Amino acid sequence: MLKEYAQILILMIIVFGFAGVTLLLSSLLGQKKKSDTKLMPYECGIDPVGTARQRFSIKFYITTMIFILFDIEALFLYPWAVIYRRLGVFGLVEMGVFILLLLVGFIYVWKKGAFEWD
């Protein structure tokens, strides 16, 4: 049984070896000219304006959470769409129930005011 994992082990050795050798060589051979700009944290090319460790509004959290929920809903539609024909009416009904449940949830968060920013 362990033999089957030997391939993974070999792959791991190659991956770590490749990464290790690359890093080692570049640190040995590469030139190092340190400047303020180079040592700055990389933030998409813009100069950082302050610490990133600050409190965020809880509203971001709610928005993100709802986004993930409906994101995953969309994700579930893909495998269903791929074998849609083979699942037939049963699959259609199942998916209908699934989306209906999420619709109830959607109406719920809407009415509770989760989409209002203020």
Next chain:
Amino acid sequence: MTIPDVNWTSIGTELILISTAVLVIFFDLVVKDKKKDSLGYLTVLGMLGALVFAMTDKEGTAIAFGGMITNDSFTQFLTVLIVGVAIIVTLMSMQSLREGSMDVGGYHTLVLLATVGMLLMVKGLDLIIIFLGLETLSIAIYVLAGYRKGAEQSAEAAFKYFLLGAFAAAFLLYGIALIYGATGTTRIEGIAQYIALKNLGTNPLLLLGVGLLLVGLGFKLALVPFHSWTPDVYEGAPTAITAFMAVGVKAAAFAAFVRIFGGALPLIAFQWKDVLWMLAVITMTVGNVVALSQTNIKRMLAYSSIAHAGYILVGIIAGGSVGWSAVLYYLGAYAFMNLGAFGIVVFYGYKQEANVEIADYAGLGFRYPFLGAAMAIFLFSLAGIPPLAGFMGKFYIFSAAIKSGYIWLTIIGVMNSLVSVFYYFRVTVIMYMKEPIKEVVLNYSLPITIVLIIALVGTIQMGIAPNFYLERALDSIKWLIG
């Protein structure tokens, strides 16, 4: 492609509960604030429907969903128990929901979904289903624990429970993974067969998996030394949810415990019985000894629930038809008496849980005679005084332990039971012998009265006429004895 066999009636109880949850969450938007009580009644109605369905479902040992789910008599016993607990919890929360600032619709929905999780744990014939049920119930309970808006303790409770619970779930899952690694299956029956076939009694992979599984379940059952979250969470959560955790979650987790250890791992019992022996002893002792020094009644009941988990563990160690049935009987007795005690804490706690110190109970006995007498009966039953439910439960558990030759365990258990008498009696003494320190005005409402009457009738009936329940308990463990 073939679609696996789907047997809808086998999960009818769950479907009814989920439909009710969807209805409740929908009506929450429509119903005016003043009429939110109707949501509670709708929840109870749905649960009653589920209860009736579970009671009339006579499929026997039907196995559905490709062997993932079963509807045997064991499941039926615990389904009735758990749905009953959920009904009582819903009823007892209605008054505090009316008084407090909690979101009513979400509360009932989460209780319903937590119940579904518990039922899945009981029904699962596959470790994955059991884990799925555990997660469904846990996530709902994490939220419910933090439901007292604005109360810092409640937020602390939810956060603590969530972090530690997530950690424990990882243990459980890792245990399942290792067991799968050792036996090549996650089916309860399959594991037992493979262990018998390959004689895996000393297989380190399997034993490690079982150990991790024990940690994960031990956390949910609040066994010592996995109990440290219990007092804080029980104290911070809304009292009705505390009752739900102490009774419902424990019943479901013990059912999974019996299913896994009794169903999948009986052949390596010689390995886990010693561990459980030690766990039972320290769980009982720590629970009872620490309960002695509590001044908050919710914390006291939390430690008492730890101790009771220890007693139930004794029944599991004893095993055999007597032991297993004693476990189920005890779960029932514990449900009645503990829900009763918590019901009074909910009722007396009043707005925002103002009266949860034991000292606040001074004078309850003569100012509210019915409430005082009921509380005294529940506490006596928890202490194990005859002729109440708690006594019969302990009697069956300890006699099973003696029959299986665990004399010392029984002695330790009985001694623990004696220790526990002190702190249960102290509350009674304070209720009847001390002058009240503050004025508490209580108004009986219909739901809380129903709760107290059901709990009282159950506590007394299970003590005086235990046969009805014992026969059903015996009937529901036939699959274990074989």
